[in-house]
Amino acid sequence: MVKKSHTEKTVGPWAKQKLDALQRYLEAYMLVMKNQRFRLFYVDAFAGAGIVRVREGSSADKARPENALIPEAFTEEDREQLVEYIAGSPLRALRLERQFDHYRFVELDSKRAGDLKVLGTQFPNCDVKVHEGEANERVQFIASHFNDLNWRGVAFLDPYGAHLHWATLEALAATGKFDVVINFPLGMTINRLIKRDQVIPENWQAQLDMCFGCQNWRDVAFKTETDLLGEVRRKRDDAAEYLLNLYVRRLADLFGNVATPSLVRNTRGAPLYYLIWASSNPRGKKIANHILGLGEKVVLPERHPSVTPDVRGTQP
Numbered sequence: 001m002v003k004k005s006h007t008e009k010t011v012g013p014w015a016k017q018k019l020d021a022l023q024r025y026l027e028a029y030m031l032v033m034k035n036q037r038f039r040l041f042y043v044d045a046f047a048g049a050g051i052v053r054v055r056e057g058s059s060a061d062k063a064r065p066e067n068a069l070i071p072e073a074f075t076e077e078d079r080e081q082l083v084e085y086i087a088g089s090p091l092r093a094l095r096l097e098r099q100f101d102h103y104r105f106v107e108l109d110s111k112r113a114g115d116l117k118v119l120g121t122q123f124p125n126c127d128v129k130v131h132e133g134e135a136n137e138r139v140q141f142i143a144s145h146f147n148d149l150n151w152r153g154v155a156f157l158d159p160y161g162a163h164l165h166w167a168t169l170e171a172l173a174a175t176g177k178f179d180v181v182i183n184f185p186l187g188m189t190i191n192r193l194i195k196r197d198q199v200i201p202e203n204w205q206a207q208l209d210m211c212f213g214c215q216n217w218r219d220v221a222f223k224t225e226t227d228l229l230g231e232v233r234r235k236r237d238d239a240a241e242y243l244l245n246l247y248v249r250r251l252a253d254l255f256g257n258v259a260t261p262s263l264v265r266n267t268r269g270a271p272l273y274y275l276i277w278a279s280s281n282p283r284g285k286k287i288a289n290h291i292l293g294l295g296e297k298v299v300l301p302e303r304h305p306s307v308t309p310d311v312r313g314t315q316p
């Protein structure tokens with residue numbers, strides 16, 4: 001069941017950074033593929049409605065040059081009303097100069113899926129299919145049928161929370177034909193599910209196990225310290241960095257190639273999510289590093305000693 005907030009189409013101004021990076025990557029991908037004979041698929045698994053409304057923001061934005069024209073007399077409420085419509089990930093992919101041969105959009109929310117179907121009709125020359133349903137199930141289905149030697153694809157995986165299952169990434173990696181661009185909402189949601197008091201509801205734990213594809217997030221997020229009371233287990237202050245490290249190293253094991261994650265912050269500077277590129281094909285890595293790296297690059301911490309051998313991978 002999709003929560004009500006999922007049906008609202010408003011997003012924070014930082015969504016632009018993610019979408020601009022995705023668009024630049026897709027443009028570069030199509031350029032590289034221009035002279036190759038592959039049939040190209042674009043899969044957008046948490047596709048949204050196609051078009052998003054950007055909140056122009058809070059007082060924290062006043063310093064931004066693009067907001068210089070907003071009248072000083074505007075109240076906070078007036079500013080919240082200022083919105084701009086921008087193309088969401090499906091529209092960005094459809095509007096590419098050189099298009100993909102096939103577009104597959106997956107969206108759980110029926111209103112948004114309906115909007116996507118309407119959007120598809122505006123591109124009559126494109127093979128657009130909208131699947132109203134669960135992203136992981138559908139992408140795993142697509143991956144299991146992705147058996148033509150001449151097929152290649154890009155999958156954009158943009159969940160709000162810990163909803164992208166590791167099994168879905170395994171299925172995409174097993175094809176050997178997909179580049180994936182993941183929006184990993186670590187600061188926005190995933191790290192918040194791992195509560196400091198360690199009282200984590202069972203369904204959250206199960207969601208995190210599915211998202212990381214292992215239970216090691218527990219070992220890296222918490223550490224044991226000795227104080228006057230003896231040994232105590234506490235959440236690390238830098239848990240987010242260690243969780244990112246775990247995820248990226250596992251991705252490197254799975255795909256073989258991972259670009260340096262790029263951090264997207266909100267207007268107050270708080271880390272929200274990371275854009276992460278992975279592929280079994282090393283060729284796109286340089287491009288992804290360059291394009292995603294236009295955002296804030298991330299230096300990963302040393303491997304945590306409690307990380308078990310299955311997550312020790314190539315240094316991305």
Ligand SMILES: C[S@@+](CC[C@H](N)C(=O)[O-])C[C@H]1O[C@@H](n2cnc3c(N)ncnc32)[C@H](O)[C@@H]1O
Nearest residue numbers: 006046047048088089107108109134135158160
């Ligand atoms: C972050 S938004 C996507 C925004 C979109 N990629 C864009 O940039 O324009 C996440 C979307 O995933 C949808 N969603 C949430 N859980 C889902 C699931 N399990 N399967 C498919 N869609 C889901 C939500 O309804 C929402 O539209």
